[in-house]
Amino acid sequence: PEAIGNTVELSNRLEFTLEKLGYEFPRYPVLDGGRQIDFLRVQAMKGAGERYHPITERVHAQLEKELKLIETLDLAGYFLIVWDIVHYCREHGILVQGRGSAANSAVCYSLGITAVDPVGMDLLFERFLSEERGEWPDIDLDLPSGDEREKAIQYVYQRYGQLGAAMTANVCTYRGRMAAREAGKVFGFDTETLNQLSGLVGSWEWRGPEDTFDNHFNQAGLDLNHPLVAKYLDICVRLQDLPRHLSQHSGGMVICQGQLDSVVPLEPATMPGRVVVQWDKDDCADLGIIKVDLLGLGMMAVLKDSIGLIRDHYNEEVDLAHLPPDCPDVYDAIRRADTIGMFQIESRAQMASLPRNNPQKFYDLVTQVALIRPGPITGQMTSPYLRRRQGKEPVTYPHPSLQPVLERTLGVPLFQEQLLRMAMICANFTGGEAEELRRALGHKRSERRMREIETKLRAGMTANGIAPKAQDEIVQFITSFALYGFPESHSASFALIAYASAFLKVRYLGAFTAALLNNQPMGFYSPATLVKDAQRHGLKVRPIDVTCSEWNCSLEGNSSAGRVPLLENGFSDTNLADPSAGRLALRIGLRYVRGLQQAAGEALVGARQQQKFTSTEDLAQRVPELSRANLAMLARIGALNRIGAADNVSLHRRDALWQIEKAARPVGPLLKEVTEPDAASPLLKMNLEERLVADYHGTGMTIGPHPMAYRRQMLRRMGIKSSAELRESAHGKPAVVAGCVITRQRPGTAKGLIFLTLEDETGNSNVIVAPDLYGNDPAVVLHERFIRVQGIVQNQDGIVHLKAQKILPLQVTAAETDSHDFH
Numbered sequence: 001p002e003a004i005g006n007t008v009e010l011s012n013r014l015e016f017t018l019e020k021l022g023y024e025f026p027r028y029p030v031l032d033g034g035r036q037i038d039f040l041r042v043q044a045m046k047g048a049g050e051r052y053h054p055i056t057e058r059v060h061a062q063l064e065k066e067l068k069l070i071e072t073l074d075l076a077g078y079f080l081i082v083w084d085i086v087h088y089c090r091e092h093g094i095l096v097q098g099r100g101s102a103a104n105s106a107v108c109y110s111l112g113i114t115a116v117d118p119v120g121m122d123l124l125f126e127r128f129l130s131e132e133r134g135e136w137p138d139i140d141l142d143l144p145s146g147d148e149r150e151k152a153i154q155y156v157y158q159r160y161g162q163l164g165a166a167m168t169a170n171v172c173t174y175r176g177r178m179a180a181r182e183a184g185k186v187f188g189f190d191t192e193t194l195n196q197l198s199g200l201v202g203s204w205e206w207r208g209p210e211d212t213f214d215n216h217f218n219q220a221g222l223d224l225n226h227p228l229v230a231k232y233l234d235i236c237v238r239l240q241d242l243p244r245h246l247s248q249h250s251g252g253m254v255i256c257q258g259q260l261d262s263v264v265p266l267e268p269a270t271m272p273g274r275v276v277v278q279w280d281k282d283d284c285a286d287l288g289i290i291k292v293d294l295l296g297l298g299m300m301a302v303l304k305d306s307i308g309l310i311r312d313h314y315n316e317e318v319d320l321a322h323l324p325p326d327c328p329d330v331y332d333a334i335r336r337a338d339t340i341g342m343f344q345i346e347s348r349a350q351m352a353s354l355p356r357n358n359p360q361k362f363y364d365l366v367t368q369v370a371l372i373r374p375g376p377i378t379g380q381m382t383s384p385y386l387r388r389r390q391g392k393e394p395v396t397y398p399h400p401s402l403q404p405v406l407e408r409t410l411g412v413p414l415f416q417e418q419l420l421r422m423a424m425i426c427a428n429f430t431g432g433e434a435e436e437l438r439r440a441l442g443h444k445r446s447e448r449r450m451r452e453i454e455t456k457l458r459a460g461m462t463a464n465g466i467a468p469k470a471q472d473e474i475v476q477f478i479t480s481f482a483l484y485g486f487p488e489s490h491s492a493s494f495a496l497i498a499y500a501s502a503f504l505k506v507r508y509l510g511a512f513t514a515a516l517l518n519n520q521p522m523g524f525y526s527p528a529t530l531v532k533d534a535q536r537h538g539l540k541v542r543p544i545d546v547t548c549s550e551w552n553c554s555l556e557g558n559s560s561a562g563r564v565p566l567l568e569n570g571f572s573d574t575n576l577a578d579p580s581a582g583r584l585a586l587r588i589g590l591r592y593v594r595g596l597q598q599a600a601g602e603a604l605v606g607a608r609q610q611q612k613f614t615s616t617e618d619l620a621q622r623v624p625e626l627s628r629a630n631l632a633m634l635a636r637i638g639a640l641n642r643i644g645a646a647d648n649v650s651l652h653r654r655d656a657l658w659q660i661e662k663a664a665r666p667v668g669p670l671l672k673e674v675t676e677p678d679a680a681s682p683l684l685k686m687n688l689e690e691r692l693v694a695d696y697h698g699t700g701m702t703i704g705p706h707p708m709a710y711r712r713q714m715l716r717r718m719g720i721k722s723s724a725e726l727r728e729s730a731h732g733k734p735a736v737v738a739g740c741v742i743t744r745q746r747p748g749t750a751k752g753l754i755f756l757t758l759e760d761e762t763g764n765s766n767v768i769v770a771p772d773l774y775g776n777d778p779a780v781v782l783h784e785r786f787i788r789v790q791g792i793v794q795n796q797d798g799i800v801h802l803k804a805q806k807i808l809p810l811q812v813t814a815a816e817t818d819s820h821d822f823h
Contacts (some may be wrong), residue, residue, distance in 0.1 A: 023287075023289050028084065051109060052119075075136070075137065078136065078137070095300050098141050098142070101138060130431050141294050144301035144303075145300070153274070166266050167249055173244055182239075254284055323503055327506075329507075343494070346524045355798040362495065365498055366491050367409060384412050453479075517531070518552045518591070526701075526818045529742050535703070539584075556584070558585040596630050615643065616640055635657045659679075721737050729800070739786070740760070742758070756781070767803075768804060770804070784810075787807055790805050791805045
């Protein structure tokens with residue numbers, strides 16, 4: 001009994017709570033022991049002098065307002081530490097740009113953390129920071145993916161010590177495909193059945209009546225009445241959303257004054273030089289542990305690499321911070337939806353809306369980036385905005401007081417900041433209360449909280465004399481949109497990168513394409529599609545060749561410079577303004593040889609730089625890092641055809657394979673250092689189909705004609721249109737198209753529709769597949785590489801789709817083409 005009584009007495013003495021973990025954000029070391037806020041003020045005003053010419057009264061007032069709040073909330077150290085990371089990146093030539101709600105802050109803009117002027121764009125600071133929020137501000141930094149981002153991460157580790165900084169964790173949960181595969185292994189199902197199941201069970205957002213485990217199991221040929229299968233089905237369903245493992249967050253770092261391991265358990269990551277917090281990122285946020293996101297953005301790496309290639313091959317310097325604004329040729333390409341490879345505006349849905357939105361200046365691009373998002377779509381804002389943009393619908397406002405807030409977006413709210421301002425104007429919310437509104441309508445919204453919010457909104461609007469009908473419209477705007485709303489500041493940050501990518505593609509196609517290919521995987525399209533798009537725009541692309549290819553794709557002089565002939569789809573080098581399209585060629589790099597490791601590829605390049613290769617045998621001897629399989633793959637894709645060939649000897653791919661077999665045979669010591677020149681073999685040349693299959697198998701692409709080009713005459717006899725011909729077809733008319741499937745999409749907002757993109761030698765065709773048609777034969781829609789589609793043309797506002805009525809597989813080639821599915 002005494003022990004039980006003592007536990008009560010002991011618990012009464014304990015004062016520890018989870019709010020008192022002892023965590024403290026690091027203090028920025030200010031020289032001479034000065035105050036952090038004073039140093040921050042000096043840096044902010046210095047940066048403002050460089051950003052604003054001159055510092056107007058409005059800018060000065062905004063900076064003072066923000067600095068005063070930062071001092072009140074004791075956040076100066078946080079801003080200085082983020083500024084320090086950005087300063088390190090700039091000193092070491094690493095591209096960096098802040099995004100998210102931080103772009104609403106004039107202090108962040110002045111410090112060089114963000115690239116968007118919040119004063120000029122009239123952005124709402126309270127979306128980023130307010131006294132009522134009771135939480136730390138969130139600053140995300142975008143860095144080039146790869147080594148440069150890792151340098152920034154390691155700088156933080158070095159600056160704050162291995163026990164003062166760590167990556168946050170993510171709890172990864174079971175989804176459909178993983179649950180089916182892993183449970184199936186436990187139940188002993190064969191590999192073929194598991195592969196079929198995992199191919200059918202999608203991780204798509206939309207869940208329709210046919211998207212159930214029961215239907216997928218039936219389609220895979222499993223008998224649901226069998227007790228083992230029934231139990232397997234039960235386990236798959238129950239596994240959904242259960243934790244599977246703990247992984248690293250993509251870029252979130254927590255840092256601490258002192259030792260972080262006294263606050264939260266740490267462990268070394270599998271990646272060398274990294275330490276990981278054992279708590280999920282959301283748990284860290286709930287307990288007040290501050291995270292700075294150092295996020296890898298592939299397009300940042302593309303921009304940096306493009307600048308280097310432009311400097312080396314165009315003899316020009318491009319400064320992303322001072323690009324010519326609103327270039328007509330850049331916006332011409334964007335309005336045509338000629339945007340493959342461009343950041344944020346290359347998806348099928350973006351392309352379908354670009355001609356209707358008709359962007360002509362930067363703010364149009366800001367709205368475009370935000371337009372194709374779940375918030376505007378589910379809140380039914382996208383279509384009204386586009387109709388008003390086209391002049392098909394008058395611009396109206398729910399209430400005259402909202403015109404200043406909604407005027408830029410034609411009376412339709414597209415951004416979170418607009419919803420916050422609507423609450424502030426219509427219902428007299430403070431900035432902090434408006435931010436609380438946004439959070440209350442987030443992913444953890446409750447019915448009770450929603451009713452409280454609506455009551456408060458209506459009370460404020462009634463006090464301001466707003467009629468009930470207008471109140472209904474405003475409440476509908478706010479409650480339906482806020483869940484997925486996109487911050488205007490975030491959209492502006494992404495629009496800057498989108499414009500930069502468009503500018504580089506239009507003006508420097510060769511450099512931009514090489515940089516894109518060197519930073520895969522990223523974006524919406526496969527390397528094969530990127531290459532075909534560049535070729536249609538007049539860029540000469542050359543194959544992998546061990547005598548001149550680098551590890552990365554590179555640019556080289558084009559000896560066949562001159563006017564590029566017009567292709568069937570109307571594209572030529574005049575469609576983009578790159579003056580180098582005739583004089584520069586893109587050489588595919590060794591990185592695209594399947595199975596070739598980077599170390600072996602770089603060893604090959606190093607040996608070639610010392611002395612050119614005289615024969616296949618010479619290559620095999622001087623680059624022992626190349627395995628026999630590597631050499632055979634290089635031979636199959638034609639990369640050895642030019643190695644040491646005499647002027648009177650024409651080698652082909654099977655000649656090279658013959659030489660590989662000879663070079664791979666062991667020889668005695670007397671002949672070890674002797675190499676023979678390559679010679680023709682008794683083998684027949686590969687035919688077109690064999691070369692095509694070898695190209696796709698060995699590199700994932702072909703630089704020769706598109707596979708559909710070889711079958712065009714046959715397709716014409718079958719009444720099948722090309723992509724270019726489909727674009728000229730009349731609305732409502734029947735048509736048949738065919739092509740290689742390069743993307744499949746099924747957005748959660750599309751009510752079960754599947755969108756396919758087909759590619760042929762003239763461009764891309766967009767196909768809409770209804771749920772019932774997909775349900776009739778899902779395997780054809782999901783797995784066939786080449787298909788033909790019969791349907792009805794939808795040609796409106798310059799946007800062409802084919803609404804499918806019948807889909808059949810098409811035998812074009814055995815080449816293993818790739819598609820970018822359901823991302």
